[in-house]
Amino acid sequence: MKDPESGGKPDLPALQRRLAEFAAARHWQPYHTPKNLVSALSVEACELVEIFQWLTPEESSLVMEDPATAARVTDEVADVLAYLLQLCEVLGIDPLSALDAKIDRNERRFPAPGPP
């Protein structure tokens, strides 16, 4: 499944394909309507929020120092990315192009302050 040319490190399109094959092998596609996937995405995002909800800003910057919390945060990041890629799969959206275009727009919308 992993590209030996890239040293075994998967890229985003490879992970998106792997997720699609994972769902297909388990016959989960009927559950993967766009409506359900955006709900699942928001639930996973809120599970990230839950980790941080009572922390001060300073404490929130130190979460990776505790191995158990670091593992939990990393796991939730993976869940958010998984549902986002599955949503892109069923809708035919290229997430890399979408973000590239969005940054282009934001650069025009929020010009960087220049030198004095």
Place this chain on the structure above:
Amino acid sequence: MKDPESGGKPDLPALQRRLAEFAAARHWQPYHTPKNLVSALSVEACELVEIFQWLTPEESSLVMEDPATAARVTDEVADVLAYLLQLCEVLGIDPLSALDAKIDRNERRFPAPGPP
């Protein structure tokens, strides 16, 4: 900013760097605590949910047929990915490795049904 070797198509690490440079050029890092970024991520995920909240499952599968809705969905997908990458940046998480490891775990947790 884009890698000419890859035909101009950005990959995820390149977009993550571009977002980090974008925030740094605007001096936005003080706002980008992990706690704030997960809140922003959940808000963007809910903006996706908002598009789908009154749709039937069938209608939700057709959202890309309307150009205005397709553009809105694509834009929100980009926003979710942007905040996820910025969160990974400040926490030092590799999102591709995190997801790869998560799929490995899920393959053990949910074995695919074999042939009869």
Place this chain on the structure above:
Amino acid sequence: MKDPESGGKPDLPALQRRLAEFAAARHWQPYHTPKNLVSALSVEACELVEIFQWLTPEESSLVMEDPATAARVTDEVADVLAYLLQLCEVLGIDPLSALDAKIDRNERRFPAPGPP
């Protein structure tokens, strides 16, 4: 619609009935499945989060000092409560009894520290 005995101030059951009549008069009940209402509830909750997402804890405590922000927060609080009551309506849940029972459970789960 308001109870003249209570000086015109509505109570929660009266508001729940008013919302049910409002939806019925507009033939919105087909959209008000429990699944759709919980999505709408989460979207409104995130609209509250959006107001606070870049604020420090201290700034977040002062939001009501700005009249425009105070009005926006109050409006989103109303939206969250509206969808919560509409969810209770379609599911037959009494929100006041549910919360009363929950506080009873929490008092056993988190005993208050006694005097020294």
Place this chain on the structure above:
Amino acid sequence: MKDPESGGKPDLPALQRRLAEFAAARHWQPYHTPKNLVSALSVEACELVEIFQWLTPEESSLVMEDPATAARVTDEVADVLAYLLQLCEVLGIDPLSALDAKIDRNERRFPAPGPP
């Protein structure tokens, strides 16, 4: 704590006071910034969404028929209401007046269809 005049049934202001006393007795107020409370509110709302995320609209209408799911939904409804009331407490918002005013505005914004 419960008003004997009302047959022991609490109203919303009584529950809000009970929650405030509960938090004060445990010295939890420093955690109850508006920013933290809206995060907690959104997390609880998403826990409701999680119950419904893979259900069809029809299945979602039947959740109260299963006692375990009914208890879970009721518990999450209580959690959402608890954080909403605690937010109102720290911000000085009257949730009943806020909702009453919102319905007034919505009646003007979405006029009910009249007789033919």
